[in-house]
Amino acid sequence: MNMKFTFPALAVMAALTHSAYAADLPADLEWISNMNEPLFASPEAKFGGTLRTYMASFPQTLRSVGPDANSGLRHYFMDGVPKLAARHPNTGKWIPQLAESWAFDEDNQTVYFKLNPKAKWSDGEKVTADDYLFMLKYYRSKDIIDPWYNDFFTEKIEDVVKFDEYTIAIKSAVKKSHDELMVQINLPSNGLQPRPEHFFKPQKDDNKDGIDDNFVRRYNFKGEPTTGPYFMDKVEKGKSVTFKHVGQDWWGYGNPYYQHRYNVERVRITVIRDSDIAMKHFEKGNLDVFGVILPNLWHDKTNTQPYKDGYIDKFWGYNQVVQGAGGLWMNTAQPLLNDRNVRAGITYATDFDGMISNVLRGDYVRKPHGLGSGHGGYDLPDVKAPKFDPELAAKYFEQAGFTQIGPDGIRMNSKGERLSFGITYGYQPNTPRIAYLKEQAKQAGLEFTLNLVDGSSAFKYVLEKKHQLAFLTMGGGEIPAYWEYLHSDNAKPQTNNHTNYQSPEMDKLINAYLAEFDVAKKQDISHDILKKVSDEFLIVPGYMVPYTREAYWRWMKYPMPGMTKQTEVMFSVVxxxxxxxxxxxxxxxxxAMDKGQTFDPVTVIDDTYKL
Incomplete structure (x- = not known):
């Protein structure tokens, strides 16, 4: 859409250099709200009750940014709470959340937003333009100790402008198409949402940037206010966390797209470290829902009496969500893994396809590329993951100098170094999968050792770059993010560059990708980046699961059909x-259970969005 201005756009851009300055809003902007998209919740929904679920370990922090935040409950404070706008889960159109409407400047960098004046923080304070001004200060501060956000809000977001209490503009550092601008501004994980200045006010007056110098420690276990329907109500360290609904007068219910959603009054998340024990709690009725994506759970362990008696139902629903980067990440800063031939050998000696067939019962699907899929034109066309080929792997290992075979069948070089690498992972059910990879790799003279690190500690271990190989899958956005995974500037602890990869050539490609406005050209650069990742053998492509499978007590209800294209978890308030x-x-x-009465068993297969 082309905007018309009653005065030169240059004046507006001049105003954009002073974020706290009350600028003049351009006239004749074409405001968009998209309020006529189909609704996807059910008017039959009832409010009330407590959703009882569990987590495998207590988070190391309740902060949404800073050290260890990725492995905590950040999705309750950031990823899963309202943005300015969001994609409709079926049509893909942008629909309002914190903003009532938005408009695009002709500079292809600036988007204007009219905030919902009824929006409030969970502690009752109003959400205003000032919270967005503070957001920029907050994320640029070194005190939060989060390089990714420091970079994003310095290099990607040029400015935030306040026009009045409920009108703002956000300016991207580079030109983008309208859709890309909205993606950048509303990506769930990038944090571009208001921050409550009243909550984060420093204790001392000598904080030059307005952020507490002791931010990380001070807010480590403080639940911050959110704009979403749930706030942290009770914390029992090491044991449980309870979230409580703001109430049926939550500001969001004035938005038709929010009506009949977020229906439970409380969410209680209990720490149960062993998944088998958690499942027993579930079958006793102590938990309401339980994920059964794992093949052995779905096929074998959901045939017990509570399922046969119809007390517990089963649900398998397909989605079309973007598949993030994942598989076996190689830490190129570790000895031997800086050798491309070694990485190539590991790639061809890793039998993910066999794992899917033999351990996962063919339920899962192989990722075509280590950096994920589902990005449309950004993905490499017709790309396929490397097949298991121990003979080819052996040739690469020999080129790396591993020409000798030890008495245990593992290759060695002339220095006596064994071809052995530890695979770090954080989820015990993955042990049989990695054990299968270990056995298959021996055919190429490669040894994998299993390094199980408990729960959230595993991700911390990887963030600190202590791993050799990491069995890990990341989330993904509709437009691929490459800087965080591959740029040399991010090859350091506490970042998502899990391969520690550094390459001037790759940096040049990523910089060009970030700066490119033309979508077709940007997608071409994306192809070059993906080809280089493949050529460098940085990530062995893993598997993906384009569905959710869940077991639930029959009192849990949902619309029919239950799935949208973007439903990742059926019974989650985030x-x-x-x-x-x-x-x-x-x-x-x-x-009925007390009387010994039963119901017909129920298994629902929702393939509405199966590809």
């Missing part, structure tokens, strides 16, 4: 949260 608890059915079920 996803679309269209489910609810039917207390009447719960009483009926518990009474």
């Amino acid at each position: 996803d679309l949260a269209t489910f609810w608890i039917d207390e009447k059915v719960k009483k009926e079920t518990l009474a």
Whole structure:
């Protein structure tokens, strides 16, 4: 859309250099709200009840940024709470969240937003333009000790402008198409949302940037206010966290797209370190829902009496979400892994396809590329993951100098170094999968050792770059992010450059990718980046799961069909949260169990969005 201005755009750009300055809003902007998209929640939903679920380990922090925040509960404070706008989960159109409407400047860098004046923080304070001004200060501060956000809000976001209490503009550092601008501004994980200045006010007056010098320690276990429907109500360190609904007068319910969602009154998340024990708690009725994506759970362990008696139902729903980067990440800063031939050998000696067939019952799908898929024209066309080929792997290992075979069948070089690498992972059910890779790799004279690190500590271990190989899958956005994974500037601890890769040639490609406005040209550069990742053998492509599988007590209800294209988890308040608890059915079920009465078993297969 082309905007018309009643005065030169240059004046507006001059105003954009002073974020705290009350600039003049351009006239004749074409405001967009998209309020006529189909609704996807059910008017039959009922409010109330407590969703009882679990987590495998207690988070190392309750902060949404800074050290260890990625492995905590950040999705309750950042990823899963309202942005200015969001994609409709089926049509893909942008729909309002914190903003009522938006408009694009003709400079292809600036988007204007009219904030919802009814929006409030969970502590009752109003959400205003000042919270967005503070956001820029907050994320640029070195005190938060988060290089990714420091970089993003310095290099990607040029400025935030306040026009009045409820009108702002956000300017990108580079030109982008309208859709790309909205993606950058509203990406769930980039944090471009208001920050509550009233909550983060420094204790001392000598903080030059307005952020507490002791930020990381001070806010390590303080639940911050959110704009979403849930706030942290109770924390029992090491044991549980409880979130409470703001109430049925939550400001978001004035938005039709939010109505009949976020229906449970509380969410109680209990620490249960062993998944088998957690499943027993679930089958006893102590938990309401339980994820059964794992093949052995779905096929073998959901045939016990509570399922046969119809007390617990099963759900398999397909989605079309973007698949993030994942597989076996190689830390090129570790000895031997800086050798491309060694990395190539590891790639061809890693039998993911065999793992999927033999361990995962063919349920999962191989990723075509280590950096994920589902990005449309940004993905390499017709790309396929390297097949398991121990003979080819051996040739690469020999080129790296590993020409000798030890008495245990593992290759050695002339220095006596064994071809052995540890695979770091954080989830015990993955042990059989990695054990399979270990056995298959022996065919090429390669040894994998298993390095299971508990829960959130595993991600911390990888962030600190202590790993050799990391069995890890990351989330992904619709436009691929390459800087965080591959740029030399990010090859340091506490970043997502899990391969520690550094290459001037790659840096040049990534810089060009970030600066390119033309979508077709940007996609061509994306292809070059992906080819180089493949050529350098940095990530062995893993597997993907384009669906959710969940077991739930029959009092858990949801719309029909239950899935949207973007539903990742059916029973989560940080996803679309269209489910609810039917207390009447719960009483009926518990009474039936006491009397020995049963119901017909139920398994729902929702393939509405199966590709």
